[in-house]
Amino acid sequence: ITFVLSTPSMFVWRLCSLIHKRKLLVEEERRLNRVSQDPIAIEQFVNEFRRRCKAKELQYEFKAIELISVGDKQSTKIRSEGKHKIALAAKRACNRAKNLTERVLPYERNIVHLDQYLDQPAADPGNDAAACSHGNEPYINASWIDGYKHPKKFIAAQGPLSATKADFWQMVWQYQVQCIVMTTNLFEHARQQCDKYWHNVHARFNSLDVWLDELYSTAEYEMRLFRLQMGEDSSQARIIRQFQFKNWSHFDTPLPTTVVEIRRKVNDWMRGKDAPIVVHCSDGAGRTGTYICIDIEISKVENGKPVDILQQTLALRKARSGLVGNMHQYRFIYETICSFITCRPTTIKAFEFAQLVERMSSDAAAASSTNAAIISAKKKAAKFTQNGFQLEFANLTAIVKSLSVGECAGGHRAENRWKSRDVMVQPPERARPYLLTHDCASSTDFINAVYIDGHTRSNQYIVTQWPLRNTICDFWKLVNDHHVAVVVLLVDYSNSSRSYPRFWPNARNEETGYGSVYVILQDQFSVGTSIRVRMHTVAKQAGSCSTGLSQRARHVAFLCLDGASWPAGARAPASGHGLLELVCLAEETNQAMECTSPILVVSSNGVSRCGPFCVLHMTMDKLRFEGEIDIFRAVEKVKRNRPQLVENSTEYELCFNLTRQALGYFYSGRLQILPDQSLWLQLEGESGGVQLGLEGGLPSQVVRPRVRAARPATLDDFRFPVTSRRNRRRRRRRAADLEGTAAASGEAAAGVEIETETAAMV
Structure with a gap:
């Protein structure tokens, strides 16, 4: 009976399902037929891009590209013309191991041919795999790609494998390549994408020697300088520059301005050179085609020509299969062109900044x-x-993407919402520092803090709010779990209040417990006229639940900007010199402790004042290493993980004015770039200075304060918990003994001491 009754309903359900699918197919066919293939004028591109995103037309554009590409491959006319004929060398048995995948193979009409291998031994007649039918025939999975008004400007190549590294360098030498753009990491998601085809010092491939002479690394890319030499003739050595993206995976993209910046550097390097540019990712398809398409379309914009991304993608796919591999990459091309049109070229030389x-x-x-x-x-x-x-x-x-509630799910959970001063300011899951210490059953891994990338390394800063009374323990867990050595306080709340409580110990050499983390205030002093420094020793109670953390005690420096330098409620500091001192001292202290951990930046709400500090620090790093300034990109990087940072045009203008003031100090001699690429800033009102970077010396006869640890702290300093009355009496007796010892010897038994020393010129 059940079967009989259910049969009609099943029939109706299947019929409705088929009708619905038919409607979807008809709608999809209608949308595909309406896809516009006309170029877009530069003045209309930004609005047209936004309209297409809102109408979800880009996905139908890319689907049309896929259908046209498949149709071209199956077309009898095109196959007869040989436009999509796979190169014979790519299908030979001896060369199959040189292809990462059978889906991306070069076409016969534009394959990159290699000459006979240098110093190639004779083929073994008994080895069919080595001899094939034509002996050891050179082959590399690479194709010629035309640029804008520049035939054969690019070589789209597969990422070198262990068996093709010699072929790759053979191609670089044969075609006199002087620039390599690498759009992949060596490993992504625990899978190897490309073999490391260089050595950290020197490697030899057949008779070609490759030296790595220079390496410059930032948070977004790396630049390497290779020197190639054939045989023993050093007069024929060549210089090749490699640019590698660090944040570009198969299903993720970097910032659009990062690609524009790398393209600018590539063009600056290639200016006056008539040689092809090698572009490769893992298979030489998706990201390779995306970069080439962006370069061509930006060249059109620079020459005042309309943008035609759809037709350009089709043209690229006719030259090599799979270029621009997915919808994310196709949309990224639009976003990059839109960013280039919307924003001026923002990098500028230091002498032009004023x-x-x-x-x-x-x-x-x-x-x-x-x-x-x-x-x-x-x-x-x-x-x-x-x-x-x-x-x-x-x-x-307009170009900074806002964060959705789903991206910030951790902060919006019911058990975590009370930990934030502003419930609408939450960190994204991809960029929040997780708490690793759990000292009670109700503790969670959430704290309202967010990672911010710097210029030289990723996650260089952690930005957080002033702790609430019930989140002070979480703050110290953050300091301990992520090995923070420098805490920057951009607001002066030394006098504890209900809204902004003091979260550090006030008595010197007395341990205070914050959950499972114990803190001792060792010393406090002033640097210049604007900064107060507190030196703490931090350790975690042995036996507390953690994830792979060391129990060794560490020093933590608190650098507090004086309230007179930036009064509460003021939108800009009274004097920019105090903030410059703070930037220099923060990096100096971090290096003095030989620490590469993030700098923890604290403001009242985790938004105000933090942006200008991070931007100024990034700008000074770029200035000392590259001699260039780019405030726009620095602010964009800061706002990527917390869009509220640099919250208005006043703070944006403040970043320019602070950088201009720093350059004024540089020209007057108060700010100096030392031979080791570190910065030295003369303190206001004193004869001393603060050096950004420890290596190297200072100008002669310059006296500066320096923080030095008297002795390393140990867990013996934290023997007693803070819960027992007996233990409190023990602490008081121990403190009295320490004071007596210090009075007898004339110095403290533990802590830091401030010494003044004369530095010699490097």
Whole structure:
């Protein structure tokens, strides 16, 4: 009976399902037929991109590209013309091991041919795999790609495998390549994407020697300088520059401005050189095609030509299979072109920066690109009441993506919402530091803090709010679990209040427990006229639940900006010198403790003042290593994980003014770049200075304060918990004994001492 009754309902359900699928197919076919294949004018591109995103047209564009590409491969006419004929060398048995996948193989008409291997031994006649049918025929999975008005500008290559490293360098030498763009990491998600085809010092491939002469690493990319030499003739050595993306995986993309910046550096390096650029990822398809397409379309914009991403992607796929491999990469091309059109080329030489600030203060057009079409479009859109800072900040806000509730799920859980001062300011799951210490059943891994990338390394800063009374223990867990050595306090709440409690011990040499973490205040002093320093020793109680953490006690320095330097409620500091001192001292102290851990930046709400500090620190790093300044990209990086940072155009303009003041100190001699690429800043009102970076010396006869640990702390300093009355009496007796010993010997038994020493010039 049940079967009989259910049969009609099942029939109706299947019929409805088929009708629904048919409707979807009809709708999809209708949307595919409506896909526009016309180029987009530069002035209309930004609005058109936003309209297509809102109407979800980009996914149908990419699906049309996939269908057209498959149709071209199956077309009898195109196959007869040989446009998609796979190269014979790629299908030979001896070369199959040189292909990462059978889906991406070079075509016969544009394969990169290699000459006979140098110093190649004779093939073994009995080894069919080595001899094939034509002996040891050279082969590499690479294709020629045309650039904008530049035939054979690129070589789209597969990432070298262990068996193809010699072939790769043979190709570089044969075609006189001087630039390599690597759009992948060696490993992603525990899978090898590309073999390391260089050595940290020297490697030899057949008769070709490869030396790694230079390595410059940032949080987003790495630049290497290789020196190639064939045989013993050193006069024929060649220099090759490699640019490697560090944050570009198969299903994730870097910031659009990062690609624009790398492209600018590549073009600067290749200026005046007539040689192809090798671009490779893992299989030489998706990310390789994305970078090449971005380069071609930006070249069109620079020459005032309309943008045509759909047709350009089709043209690339006719040259090599799989270029621009998925919808994420196709949308990223649109985002990068939109970012390039919206925002001016933001990197500028240091000696031109002061003039730029003057122009932006009075003229909104100074924030635009140098392209005439872009300038005219922005002049029409800009309000006459806006200056350059306001217009550029509006452009920056438009390209920074907001965080959804799902991305910040941890902070919105019921057990964690009370830990935030502002429930709408939450860290994303991808960039929040997890607490690893759990001292009770109700403790969670959440604290309202977020990682911020610096210029030289990822996760260089942790930005957090001033702790609440019930989150002080979590704050010290954060310091201990993530090995923080420097805590920067951008607000002065020395007098404890109900809203902003004091969360550090007040009595010297007396241990205070915050959950399972114990803290001793060892010393406090002032540096210059704007900074107060507190030196603490921190350790965790033995036996507390943790994940792979060391029980060794460590020193932690608190650097507090004086309230007079930046009064509470003020939108800008009274004097920028105090913040410059704080930036220099934070890096100096971090290096003095030989620590590469993040700098913990604290403000009242985890938003205000933190952005300018991180931006200024990043800008000084870029200045001392590259001699360039890029405030726009620094602010974009800061706002990526917390969009509320640098919350208004006033703070954005403050970043420019602070950098300009730092450059003024540089030209006057108060701020100096030392031979070891470190910075030295003369303290305000004193003859001393603060050096950014310990290696190397200071100018002669310059006296500066320096923090030095008298002796390393041990767990013996934390023998007694703080819960027992007997233990409190023990602490008091021990403190009295320490004071007596210090009075007898004339120095403290533990802690840090401040010494003044004369530094010699390097």
